[in-house]
Amino acid sequence: MRNGSYSIALLCSFGTPSALKGNRITTSAAHRAQARSPFAPFQRDLPVMPELKPTSTRGGRDLYDVAIRDATAEILPGFQTPIYGYNGLYPGPTIRARKGRPAIVRQRNRLSFDTNVHLHGGYVPSAHDGHPMDVIAPGAGFDYTYPNDQDGAFLWYHDHAHGRTSWTLYHGLVGAYLLGDEREQDLELPQGEYDVPLVLADHAFNKDGSFRYAENVDLGFRGDTLLVNGAVSPRMAVKRRIYRLRFLNASNARSYELQLGQGRQMLQIASDGGLLESPVARSSFPLHPAERIEVLVDFRSFKPGSQLILKNTAGEATTTAVMRFDVVDGGGVEEARMPQGPMRTIEAMPKPKVTRNWDLSLATASGIQWQIANKGFDPVRIDVRPRLGTSELWTWHNPSNRVHPMHLHGMLFRVVKRSSGTIHRGERGLKDTVGVLAGETVTVQPYFGPYAGRYVFHCHALEHGDKAMMLQLEVDK
Ligand SMILES: [Cu+2]
Structure with a gap:
């Protein structure tokens, strides 16, 4: 109510x-x-x-x-x-x-x-x-x-x-x-105007220009218009330089599969939790709600006048064109470089001693509600108490027909197993959100730290999280 x-x-x-x-x-x-x-x-x-x-x-x-x-x-x-x-x-x-x-x-x-x-x-x-x-x-x-x-x-x-x-x-x-x-x-990654955050979100509009919103707790909101940094599928003039493109999926519930041109190489350097251990070449990548992926694109190999469309190959008619890069002349001396070898060593987590299973399901008994382990969010209940400085194995089991991007507050994890196949190298860094696909089972290994205290974990399809696919954890000292 x-x-x-x-x-x-x-x-x-x-x-x-x-x-x-x-x-x-x-x-x-x-x-x-x-x-x-x-x-x-x-x-x-x-x-x-x-x-x-x-x-x-x-x-x-x-x-x-x-x-x-x-x-x-x-x-x-x-x-x-x-x-x-x-x-x-x-x-x-x-x-x-x-x-x-x-x-x-x-x-x-x-x-x-x-x-x-x-x-x-x-x-x-x-x-x-x-x-x-x-x-x-x-x-x-x-x-x-x-x-x-x-x-x-x-x-x-x-x-x-x-x-x-x-x-x-x-x-x-x-x-x-x-x-x-x-x-x-130290890695001499692109800076300033060559380091570009890109905030993606799908929207819909009323005739007067206001945002149109209709709640759909099961599917989550889907808009017919893609916005990047608040503009409808915009264009961006790029010099013949290396760019760091930082993608954030800030959509309510839409997942993307991003592809540049016909599958031009993008060098993924980072995910949610920062740099990967080594860069990974990708011709396209998925991006679920709340996830971030950062890529380097080398526009030096394109002639001025070239246009490259960034597509969402998971989209429908009007949600396919994400943005366009228009290569222009000039660029001057390149100061950035494309990293070749190792970028970072991610510290090993303590051996997990506890395994927890979390079913992701839709309850319809008294109104429609998404749940984790058959429970909806209750602020007075603590659902799990991991110990500070430990790690555990958490398995998300998704028998539903929706993607659930599962997010933990205040800490990071690694993805260790996907029932649908191997884990892509671009997903082997530190993460805070993982897309659990329809019918899939995904195991992650969170590290409980650096702080003790009360946090939440939840689905980042926003309609799911609101109603009420969220539980509380308290990290104990
Ligand atoms: Cu969900």
Whole structure:
């Protein structure tokens, strides 16, 4: 019932058609021409999220200030789409943090309902993790302290207030948090404009330009329009240089299979938990909700004028074209390089002494609810108590006909077994989310650390997590 009242309150407080009136802007003839078919791909340049600058760098740590608020975004040319945004932006501003330099992100809730912020993939003390019940009331704020003492990785931040993440993330509460370290620097990976976070999400629109959302707890939301960094299938001018493309699947429930051109080589260097031990050449790769994959693409071998379409081969008609890279002349002296050999040694985890099995299933007895081990989320119940500094084998068994991207808060794991076949080398690094395919059984080995305390693990198909495919773990000292 509580969830139902949330939805109603949200619908009322959120941009109504009357609020949208007058936001319609009149612009140049070219712009109006575009507005006639705002859903055609490759019409807009890829937006780049602004980098958030610290308000203080004193005392060896960076302080950031963010307002979580209602805003509008020009996603379709000529329309203002109501969103919720970190600093009023969709996607939110990018935070670039450094390993060894703690950050405090002061989040002020200027929305009309509770929200919180989870740093996805971060080693973060329990009180700062954005547990679904630890929320910030309207008008209040919270200082999230991030130690940044893990290896470099593409983390991301998003709302995690229980029961409505499918609504709030869909309406804009996502942002990139790029944690860099010295190893990346030593490898001379592309930097600056050649290091590009790409936030993918499928959406649908009403005629007035507002986001259209219809809840589907079983399937999860599917939109008919792909957005990258908040633009419909955009184009990006690339110089003849090496680019680091960092993909985040910020979709509610859609999985992608990404392919460049007819299968041009992309060199995967990282996954959720940062660099792989060695780079892996890929002609395409899957990306499930919440997963990150980072690749290097060498555009030096393409002639100026070449166009390469990044396709989602798992998509349907309008959800196939993800974006286009337009190779332009110039580029100057290349400073980055493509790593050939080992990039990182991932420390072995302690031998697992415990094996746990988790069935992933749909219960329909009293309304539709997704469950883990026949249980839905209960904030007063702790479901599992692993010991700090140990590792275990966790087996996700998925007899359902949906993909469940299973995510653990506050710690990382390795994928050790897939019933559907061998584990791809691109999936052998550290992970925080694993796509468990329909009918599949997947075993992962989490390491319970570095912090003791209460965390959650859940399905990252957002409609599944909201209702209520999430359990609690407490790491005991
Ligand atoms: Cu799921």
